[in-house]
């Protein structure tokens with residue numbers, strides 16, 4: 001007896017047909033849905049890529065697993081354990097029901113499934129290898145409870161499909177987007193994404209929606225959200241919406257889930273907006289995370305093959321209820337009370353923002369903290385440019401101190417006095433590295449948290465034009481709504497960039513740049529990147545930091561000038577000093 005059955009042709013004909021595997025992200029979506037349907041509480045998404053693209057996707061869950069027979073049957077077209085006939089759809093509680101995902105994925109890839117049914121003996125696991133739709137191998141293996149599906153060589157036998165894939169980073173961005181949506185709709189599951197061995201995203205289990213939001217978008221945003229809560233006989237509305245001060249230029253950040261299904265719906269997004277009334281300017285949209293629980297017989301999930309859209313009965317009652325719930329949430333919340341700005345706090349208190357502590361003038365502790373933060377920042381910037389080897393092109397010099405927190409004063413072995421412009425020097429160091437890494441194809445460093453830019457139409461057109469150039473420099477910018485962009489990765493040479501502001505400023509500089517020709521622009525981009533990442537003039541540096549900066553400068557190819565051609569070091573040798581003081 002297996003739980004999986006092949007649907008009869010009549011039922012198959014009534015199910016929305018169409019392509020489900022368009023890109024790596026669709027594979028992840030289907031595998032995650034299966035894991036959630038299997039009752040998993042913890043899901044690991046392990047992605048590997050090389051410069052050409054995503055090479056491997058592995059999803060591991062601790063769900064109910066499958067018997068050996070089921071493990072093979074699962075790959076059969078229209079084989080599902082989730083419905084028996086079309087009537088079951090009206091009471092569906094699972095995300096899947098088409099019985100098509102594993103079959104479609106295995107038709108265009110090499111899939112290895114390892115599974116053990118919950119409660120079965122430790123060695124009673126099954127391993128099935130399917131390639132191009134053919135079962136190549138089936139064996140008994142020892143395995144943990146749950147299921148691991150590994151997908152490799154995606155589209156190996158469909159070159160036309162493969163050609164449609166975008167750059168690795170764009171595909172990764174889509175993939176992360178899929179995980180975000182499902183993580184938001186399933187706070188009861190812990191999600192963890194690892195890319196090439198590095199953790200990229202993680203949410204905690206049963207933390208609820210707010211914790212998922214904090215895990216994905218940061219505690220700063222989560223802390224400012226207002227809870228929404230309403231009930232009708234056939235409907236429960238929950239979730240969080242942003243304060244009017246936190247608006248966006250388009251509706252792309254209105255996340256909606258219905259019965260655990262992450263969906264897109266213009267009417268519902270519009271209803272959420274409607275709830276703000278005049279609190280938002282006409283062309284602004286909130287950030288919102290809305291969860292609807294609706295009687296399943298009022299939700300038609302059989303609309304779209306990828307199940308991104310649903311059809312609602314009684315929409316005419318549901319939409320005004322959503323607007324009313326949002327309006328009510330905003331009305332009963334003290335929106336005037338500002339939320340304290342500042343570093344991310346561990347404890348999230350969204351409903352009760354803490355009162356900002358009134359700053360005391362000249363508070364010594366605050367001054368210390370600020371100075372400390374500045375030193376820490378310089379440290380981070382310097383650490384990023386630490387390299388090995390390479391001959392020293394500057395004479396040996398020992399820092400004596402700093403003038404105006406801008407120039408490092410140093411002494412050479414022969415008594416030469418050097419003045420070093422710390423910003424120009426660090427710019428040179430960074431510039432050389434950015435060029436080197438760019439030429440080595442080091443590419444991009446993904447940001448843990450994408451930085452969202454909402455731009456005026458003119459700037460977004462400019463950004464759209466500049467995108468190929470930026471990509472060449474290692475920026476991965478993705479348009480995900482009208483005039484809204486997500487910066488998902490920055491040049492590897494910039495490393496873990498300080499914060500969203502630096503990313504925003506760098507992009508703004510790039511858009512303001514007026515260089516015409518491509519080589520010029522390329523050069524300009526590199527300069528801006530180097531400039532934004534460099535230690536600032538006016539930053540106090542410790543003796544050690546000064547030393548490190550000089551050592552790094554000495555290892556650059558052209559230590560004497562910054563990328564803009566300004567001097568980095570000026571020297572007054574002993575004779576010159578003697579001359580100045582008329583000692584000769």
Ligand code: ADP
Nearest residue numbers: 034038074080081096097098099100101102147
């Ligand atoms: P559907 O999800 O629409 O039923 P799929 O092709 O995605 O179709 O999966 C086929 C069947 O394989 C599912 O109905 C389920 O019984 C089984 N299955 C797939 N993935 C898993 C998993 N991770 N854990 C347990 N069972 C699974």
Ligand code: MG
Nearest residue numbers: 033034096101
């Ligand atoms: Mg499925």
